[in-house]
Amino acid sequence: MTAFAFSTVPSILSEPGVTQRLGELIAERFPGTRRPFIVTDAGFVRTGLLELPRLSLEQAGLAPMVFAGVVADPPEAVVLDAVQAARRHEADLVIGFGGGSSMDVAKLVAVLAGSAQAIGEIYGIGKVSGKRLPLVQLPTTAGTGSEVTNIAIVTTGETTKTGVVAPQLYGDLAVLDANLTLGLPPLVTAATGIDAMVHAIEAYTSRHKKNPLSDALAREALALLSRSLIRACEHGDNLEVRQAMLLGACFAGQAFSNAPVAAVHALAYPIGGIFHVPHGLSNSLVLPHVLHFNLPEAAHLYAELAAVVVPHASGSEEARAQALIVAMQQTAKMTGIETTLRQVGIDEGDLDRLADDAMLQTRLLGNNPRELTRADARAIYAAAL
Structure with missing residues (x-):
């Protein structure tokens, strides 16, 4: 070990x-x-x-x-x-x-x-x-x-x-x-909740410091968050659901503090920094596209997480990993938050600047399960448009 x-x-x-x-x-x-x-x-x-x-x-x-x-x-x-x-x-x-x-x-x-x-x-x-x-x-x-x-x-x-x-x-x-x-509006609940799910997913697949304790916390975080997020958006006064969300976010924080986040955050930071998009929403916008990019190196890990988020998913490792990506996309859609870069004011002409800025996040990119070039970053942003 x-x-x-x-x-x-x-x-x-x-x-x-x-x-x-x-x-x-x-x-x-x-x-x-x-x-x-x-x-x-x-x-x-x-x-x-x-x-x-x-x-x-x-x-x-x-x-x-x-x-x-x-x-x-x-x-x-x-x-x-x-x-x-x-x-x-x-x-x-x-x-x-x-x-x-x-x-x-x-x-x-x-x-x-x-x-x-x-x-x-x-x-x-x-x-x-x-x-x-x-x-x-x-x-x-x-x-x-x-x-x-x-x-x-x-x-x-x-x-x-x-x-x-x-x-x-x-x-x-x-x-x-x-x-x-209790005062959190549904869209803020959604964006911050998906942010916490990103922390758990990236900790679980972190290239350098992935460990059994962070893994256990990441899985439990995803279990709590995936069960509770939609309910928290629809029934914001439900204390039990709100407490489950807090606990899930806390577990995810402990996980990524020890097995650090990677390309989702690296590509989200320029979206927030340049266009003042809230951090959780920035993560959510690029999440499915980064997960898809990482499949050649991380499909087996995403398949393991699919067992937590979409336990009914079956088939090959690749199919279960794809099921996780689809589940995250559907979660974002069901909450009503923006799901494309165009919806937050970003268009084709902004992609080069975003890609340049993303490549400055070397501390985060080094944790990604698959090496990512500037061309890859630009392609991910293009897919997120």
């Missing part, structure tokens, strides 16, 4: 409604905390879902401050604003409330608020030095899995994204509370 290493957060709490007693939870798990710093976005604040957790913190004798300046694909300036606000508050614990963007910013605030390191010094892999503030993550979407990953993505140019990857970015506690996802 191949040697492998597996890392994740030390503690996960999965319980609907638990954030209504967040103050008690923080006081119990992080004794001595006085000045928590909450990182979120204005849209989540408007839902009103932050009020009870914040009140709970105050009732526990804590003095929370809310930073609600996070935006999608957060630029470096937003991260630095949050870091300065945390320093002014003299924060002694950071709480991320939100999707991937808010939780990524929370990670960076926890790392930088008490550090002399500049943000430019931590881009890359393993560049963070020293400790960080205690960190609690509460996802409000069932998608990114950021609550259990050691990665944060920052927009560093007009369209370029840069990653920070370090063990210090793993939080101390991930809290999965389906109540926080």
